[in-house]
Amino acid sequence: MAELIARTPCAGLLPLAVGGVDLTEESLGALTTLSPRRGQEAALSEALEAAHGMAFPAPNRTTGKAGARAIWFGRGQALLAGPEPDADLARLAALSDQSDAWAVVRLRGAGAVDVLARLVPLDLRAAAFRRGHTARSELAQMMASITRLGADDFQIMVFRSMAATLVGELKTAMEAVAARG
Amino acid sequence: MRIAGNGLLGEARQVAFSFDGRRFTGLEGDTLASALLAGGVRLMGRSFKYHRPRGVLGAGSEEPNALVTIGRGAAREPNMRATVQEIFDGLEASSQNRWPSLGFDLLSLNDLAAPFFGAGFYYKTFMWPKSFWEKVYEPMIRRAAGLGALSGLPNPDRYERAFAFCDLLVIGAGPAGLMAALVAARSGADVILADEDSRMGGRLLAETREIGGQAGHAWAAEVLAELGAMANVRLMTRTTVVGAYDQGTYGALERVGHHRPRHSRALPLECFWRIVARRAVLAAGALERPVAFRDNDRPGIMTAGAVRAYLNRWGVSPGRAVTVFANNDDGHRTARDLVAAGVHVAGVIDSRHDAPLSDAFEVHRGARVCGASGRRGLESITIRSVAGESRVQTDCLGVSGGWNPSLHLSCHMNARPLWRRDIAAFVPAPGAVPGLEPAGACNGAFSTAACLREGAAAARAALADLGRRPAGFDLPQAEDAAYAITPLWAVPGRGRAWLDFQNDVTVKDVRQAAAENFRSVEHMKRYTTQGMATDQGKNSNVSALAVLADATGRGIAETGTTTFRPPYVPVAIAALGAGGQGKGFAPERLTTSHSASVERGAPMIEAGLWYRPGYFPAPGESGWRQSCDREVNMVRGAVGVCDVSTLGKIDIQGPDAGALLDFVYTNRFSTLKAGRVRYGLMLREDGFVMDDGTTARLGETHFLMTTTTAAAGEVMRHLQFVHQCLRPDWDVSIVSVTEQWAQFAIAGPKSRELVNGLLDTPLREGDWPFMACGPVSVLGVGARLFRISFSGEHAYELAVPARFGDSLFRMLLERAAALGGGPYGMEALNVLRIEKGHITHAEIHGRTTACDIGMAGMVSDGKDCIGKTMAGRPGLVDPGRERLVGLKPSGAARQLIAGAHLFAPGGDAVRRNAQGYITSAAFSPTLGHMIALAFLRHGPERIGETVRMVDHLRAIEAECEVVNPVFFDPEGGRVRG
């Protein structure tokens, strides 16, 4: 019988390594936006903790760990990345499945900060943007979600349709940083 | 000539380069100017207007004269300053604005005609006849008055942009800047130290002064080594901070590739930085100004400070018998340094009667230089004193008329500088740019000790603002001499004395402007073009306004300065727009079916940021019309598949979701049943149509809105505005899910057959009536099915998670082919919708109302909605407005054109008789003739009438019959069947 074949947003585009910086595609599992109903913010955070072991993240922060993470995703919104959302959450929040909506890449290696500084108008200094911090911002005119996973380790998300532009922009910046030596 | 043992280059590597085809050798660390001076070249350029031979005037980025072209072919860069351009192996430089050669320039005839070319010459002369300006005068003037030329080829260089953040930005790495950076860095602040030179140190590299008992340049090197080793410091050489902007944002231009042979395409030529600093110290130093006297532009005449820079930094003496002309003590140091290096000093001419004397050289007290001779290189100067006139043989004259603080950035937010009589210069006004503290020479503090003191103080002030404790610190010892100056701007006398070297503005021009009543400094500037060249008058503006002040009998403070605007140095548009070249112009959004469509040879059409297939050429088809007609017939006769994922999809959830939809749409959605879809019309608050689309109710508190492709972003913004700003208490969430779903329109009489082949539970007759929606399962994958139609056929839209989009699209095409169907593109989609009279943004273009498109009935009476009040304005519901109709050709001419205007038959086709216009036109293969949608005055009342279509651009006319805009299946039997 015929079967539908899944394709990832960056299929055929990644991985990529330039200089000391690696760019790979990430597969985070299910992605679900959670928007708490009015007055249910605290209850949702408790339910999230109970079901998935993490609190609802404060602005510009993430909770949880690799494999099951809640990434603050905008005003009154978090992205649950990893597990399928517990059915109970729907009582307290509006849920939207976004598992296929985002291209997720990981930029790692010495110079990753310099690469991002060419594309993102964010203060990425270690003291201002620490491990586990996240931001909604823009990357080369694209709406983006940027999360610091380590000193030279970033997760970058843009809309799926812009995966090729994302990879192209990152590649150009990686090459420019490497060319300076 | 190079002086052995002098300068900071030491045993540097030899570098080979060329100038106007001639080969030269310089040392690594040389600028083009220092290397050419070492090679005995004084003539480096021709002036803008008179083509006067010119040599180098300064030693920094303010250079007005020595502009050259670097490189060749597409990558050639005109107007590069020889004083900034570093040499490297293989560098090719050439002079500009001369023909046939730098030494012999035919257009220097302009110089002989100079008496006619004074200020305002062009304004007065080329006024008539008016038609001559564009075709004759302007090209002629442009050819004669010129800078370097661009290659005219696409720029092959890469430019880069970048962002940086710091606690303290220090602008300039001379003694004040180094001191500020050191104090701040030792106190733990994040510091960026930016300097436009290739080597940091500022004037410490050009002077022989000591700091803390060691040579100034050695102290600078020590400080830089310490700063370079600190993790909280970023040193940015070759980086000019060009502008100060709001909230501590600074623009800076970094020269990345200009100083090296470019082998790698990846290396950018320049990087434009946006630096956000909580505090900044302006330590930009000062620029020396010349004194104007007759023929003071001869090659070999330069600022006295530049002579010291060439001597002390690059080990080059610009002459063998050097003279100095000064009105202050500073100029005397040039003579002392030259004598110490063993260069003959032929005399110091000081306009002050109390000038200090020297054993090492002759000082002419109370004397002035009143002339210079040597057309292509200085040969002698004429000195005038109470004793009369005398001539001195000299091949280099260093001039010092005093120093102008480089306060430009302090004025970028509209502050005006203050005049300080004691130093005869302008200084920054306190608090001119919030968070920016001037220190050192740019603040009028000219001694080394004062620079160190002010640098440290500025850093301490910044640290206090940042809430940091300054580290303990002892200032090193340095010279602290007072700055003694008696102003002298211009030496009176006959002939032309130059102020603005680059734009060829003389003292006489400024006086003439004043005489013709251009007395305001801004008027004088524009009348004479003083300070309007690429150097922006850095050497000359203050002197020019002093001459103007004198001519108008006012003080300098009263006369005031012109406005200092960014950028501080010329910035290429390519650098400002860095990142926007080529594909960087805008992101590309690709659908999941993109690859499959491209494989089938479909040309792509841009729709907003999206790329959508125009048509799918079949073997043997020679043009888009053939493919399009086939695709339309295929949809009407069998089944077609089209990717519609680009339409905006917005999840609207919550108890107040229905209320929000009722408020943003003219019609009601709160009454829609779950599992049903409704068409909605959205207005702007001014009553005009904003967007349209269908919204499905997926559950009690869950709606899914679709928007048009082009307006998706605007609608999202609008929904958030309405919720957050107008109805913040509603419990509703609005989330874009456009990218989650790959959605395909499956249209045509065989659409159900095609869909059923894929659904795990096939649809039965009577299931899924028109405008039904709900979840389905496609080959085991959860999907959504909508029974909606844009083509007017029995049609579905099937949405699957985007990861399966590519696979589903290929499968749909394969199975459609077996049914006599296939994919259709934007062209066919457009024809299908015009046949059905469906509108797009061609019709809802921002000037049409619900009434204009025949949807007045969709504005619900029982509720308020965005735009409702203003839509009721009499002018917006007037039946006489241009309203939507269909048109078909009724005469011999069969062609209808979108954009053509409509007139009454027989009347003149002129604007005041215009009755409307065509918005969409297409050949309908279904009907066998062209059809069009149009807006026509009283349109729907005129069905059956004849109008005249005129396309003035193409000179095409046609007679048309006004018809119902729904050309095909007006009863809608097919869509419901």
Added chain:
Amino acid sequence: MRISCPICGERDRREFHYRGAALTRPAPDAGEAAWDAYLHLRDNPAGATRELWYHETGCGAWVVVTRNTLTHEMPGCELAAEAAR
């Protein structure tokens, strides 16, 4: 230019979309003059302004920014949803 988003903190102006003066929407029956003023009549002050910006590529909040057109100062930025209550 930097805007201090109450949610995200200080951010570059390029993340924001500008709308215009922050005004109160008139009631449907407020009359022609009120609607005309709301839609079309704008002051052009040399001094303090209150205007609406949308943190489009940031958190998606509409914010009311207080800005001085003469001094470039931005003394305030609050969430439009809270200002509207």
